[in-house]
Amino acid sequence: MTTQFACEGIELELFRYPTQQASNLQAWDAADEHLIKHLIDAQQTVVPTAILNDNFGALTCALAAQDPQWPITLETDAKTSLLGCQHNLQHNHLVPKSLSIINSRQILNNHTQLVLMKLPKNLHYFAQQLARLSTRLAPGTQILIGAKAKSINAALLSLIVKNLGPANASLTWKKTRVITCVSDGKARKIAPAVNWKIDELGLNISNLANVFAANKLDIGARIMLDNMPKGDFTQIVDLGCGNGVLGLHAKQCYPQAQVHFVDDSDMAIASAQHNWQNNALDNTEQDTPQGHFYWDDCLTHLPSEVTPDLVLCNPPFHQGEAITDHIAWQMFVDAYKRLKKGGILHVVGNRHLAYHVKIKRIFNNCTTVASNGKFVILQAKR
Ligand SMILES: C[S@@+](CC[C@H](N)C(=O)[O-])C[C@H]1O[C@@H](n2cnc3c(N)ncnc32)[C@H](O)[C@@H]1O
Numbered sequence: 148m149t150t151q152f153a154c155e156g157i158e159l160e161l162f163r164y165p166t167q168q169a170s171n172l173q174a175w176d177a178a179d180e181h182l183i184k185h186l187i188d189a190q191q192t193v194v195p196t197a198i199l200n201d202n203f204g205a206l207t208c209a210l211a212a213q214d215p216q217w218p219i220t221l222e223t224d225a226k227t228s229l230l231g232c233q234h235n236l237q238h239n240h241l242v243p244k245s246l247s248i249i250n251s252r253q254i255l256n257n258h259t260q261l262v263l264m265k266l267p268k269n270l271h272y273f274a275q276q277l278a279r280l281s282t283r284l285a286p287g288t289q290i291l292i293g294a295k296a297k298s299i300n301a302a303l304l305s306l307i308v309k310n311l312g313p314a315n316a317s318l319t320w321k322k323t324r325v326i327t328c329v330s331d332g333k334a335r336k337i338a339p340a341v342n343w344k345i346d347e348l349g350l351n352i353s354n355l356a357n358v359f360a361a362n363k364l365d366i367g368a369r370i371m372l373d374n375m376p377k378g379d380f381t382q383i384v385d386l387g388c389g390n391g392v393l394g395l396h397a398k399q400c401y402p403q404a405q406v407h408f409v410d411d412s413d414m415a416i417a418s419a420q421h422n423w424q425n426n427a428l429d430n431t432e433q434d435t436p437q438g439h440f441y442w443d444d445c446l447t448h449l450p451s452e453v454t455p456d457l458v459l460c461n462p463p464f465h466q467g468e469a470i471t472d473h474i475a476w477q478m479f480v481d482a483y484k485r486l487k488k489g490g491i492l493h494v495v496g497n498r499h500l501a502y503h504v505k506i507k508r509i510f511n512n513c514t515t516v517a518s519n520g521k522f523v524i525l526q527a528k529r
Contacts, residue, residue: 148173152205154180155187157212159239163203164231165444165477172469174231175205177321178293182263183209185291185317185325193217194260199276200224200267204232210263211241219243220259224251224272224357226411227444227466250413250442251276251357255283266294267357270306271338272414275356277310278335284311286332296324310335340418345392348372348399352390353421355414359389359463367461367495367522368392374517374524375400376493380457384409384485386445386478391419393459398428398437407439407453409446416442445474446481456490458482464500476505483509486529494525 148171152159161174183206195218198206210217223229229248236243249255251272262280267273280290290311294303296319304326307314312331316324340353341361354361360368371393380401385394388408398406406428408419423429423438430437441449460482462475475496482492492510496502498518503525506513510527517524 150174152209154183154209157183157209159205159208159212159235161203161205161208161235162231162238164227164234166234172466172471174203174235176202176323178265178295178323178325179205179209181317181320181323181325182206182265182291182293184320186263191261195220195256195258196261196263197222197255197259198263200228200265201232201263202228202265204228204235206263206265207232207243207246208235208239208241211236211243211246212239215242216244218245220247220249220255222249222251222253222255224413226413226442230444252355252413252417255280257283257285259284260288262288262290264290264292266292266298266303269357270303271361272357274306274310275338277307278337281311281330282334282337284330284332286330288330290328290330292326292328293323294326296322299324299326340421345372348396350392350395350426351422352392353418353425354390355418357412357414358418359412359415361390364392365389365461367497370517370519370522370524371459371461371493371495372396376457376491376516376526378457378491380404382453382455382457382487383407384446384449384453384455384458384482385419386458386460386482387411387462387474388419389415389461391415391422393461394419394438395422395426395428397457397459398423402430405437405439407441407449407455409441409443409449411442411444413442416440445477446485449485453485454487454490455485456487458486458490458492460492460494462494462496462502464497472500472505475500475502479506479509483529488529490529492527492529494527495522496525497521498523
């Protein structure tokens with residue numbers, strides 16, 4: 148894996164986040180380079196610029212390297228992207244004069260004169276981002292969207308036109324293209340959260356645009372809900388909680404428990420929190436709420452007083468576009484570090500991912516407690 152970024156005279160050393168990870172993936176891609184090249188070729192002047200979906204800060208660092216006076220607003224849904232960007236700025240001794248950071252639900256300031264964007268994997272979220280931009284950008288504002296050439300087609304261009312303004316794509320360079328969209332100044336309606344029910348559990352689930360399994364219950368989550376572990380658990384972590392479905396049901400199964408929801412996605416955490424409140428899961432006779440919510444990378448910043456006796460986990464097997472099992476690894480290692488002695492890690496995974504090998508290496512034990520043709524539920528004791 149190379150960490151040396153060199154593009155149009157800008158040289159940086161860039162890392163993914165976490166910097167030490169069991170993967171050989173790079174912190175930027177050719178679409179990042181294409182966006183930078185496009186700006187330099189166009190002799191772009193320094194104007195207030197919003198950067199959306201900057202995986203590990205390559206775009207932010209490149210603008211800051213080009214001119215530290217460049218005013219930047221960085222919008223991200225992923226905590227790992229934010230932490231990666233902050234780490235890379237620091238590592239490259241870059242101190243932008245004006246850098247504001249907002250999450251995927253905050254409102255962009257209306258001074259923005261240029262937007263740089265990477266195409267996210269989730270097109271429903273992309274449409275929502277464009278519609279949000281349409282409410283803030285003055286007519287004529289340029290939005291540059293970098294993407295793999297194979298992801299760009301007529302349907303994608305019409306999605307952009309529908310949600311923000313006229314768009315056309317550049318020629319292909321290193322198998323990527325830059326789409327130039329010009330805001331038409333008409334504010335679009337932002338799509339509301341998607342709602343569905345789990346009738347047999349009496350749970351109402353609401354999902355913001357970038358939440359995993361936004362339209363229906365995931366089949367891995369389904370088998371977890373049918374096979375919750377037996378025990379008198381009091382401190383539970385729903386690790387990679389998405390809309391919170393596992394933690395919400397855990398509270399139904401273990402009513403005295405404190406439940407800690409953790410996810411890398413800001414929209415996931417907001418949805419889990421909304422779902423907790425909307426399903427009235429707090430015991431009202433207790434003075435303090437029992438649901439706790441953390442926008443974080445695995446258990447990195449979980450308060451030290453939280454020592455769970457149960458960790459529920461349906462791990463991701465990709466990070467952005469990249470298929471990788473390093474997050475699952477980190478989740479299992481973090482669970483091992485934080486569980487009480489005798490506490491349980493309860494994991495669902497696609498059978499072919501062979502999580503049992505990793506879990507056994509970390510915990511020295513691993514039992515299959517349920518399975519169907521496709522999924523297994525594995526349990527390890529601390
Ligand atoms: C397979 S989904 C499971 C969601 C939910 N628990 C369910 O069962 O429907 C995996 C979740 O892990 C989250 N995730 C990915 N990377 C993460 C990280 N580094 N730290 C915490 N959560 C992460 C994703 O945002 C996603 O919501």
